[in-house]
Amino acid sequence: MSFIKKITRRSFIKKAILTIVSLELVYVFINLLKKGETKNKPNLYAAGEVELFEKGQLYPFSTERFYLYRLKDGGFLALSTTCTHLGCTVQYKSKENKFLCPCHASAFDKTGNVLAPPATRALDILPITIDNGVIMVDISNPVKRAKHNSSQITYA
């Protein structure tokens, strides 16, 4: 009789330990997910007034590590210069009309879409807000994306 009680107690303790370990793992996993979602404090860079930028043109901001692209329809994209393969700095080559990475030859079009591997996803974009006609680019919070789409464009 006491043997049965022991087994029951052991079983209870095992289940209790498993439950505690499982809850710990869930807690750790949730915290890892939250950490991935954490945004940095915005660091807004004033790129200039909307009228300064011609439609269809690309403007480098080398120190801040982005290009500001004003699309032909007047919208804006701020493209990170960090290659999405392994992080080298891409440069826009006007003769070839594309961004090229010097490290492993990935290429991207003006909207950041991949033209040539090994990169597999588009260049990150930096969030843009327009404050009293001035384009403000958040250089601390690049946004990852698989491909370019029109919802990523900011209009004045």
Ligand code: FES
């Ligand atoms: S880091 Fe750009 S292609 Fe590898």
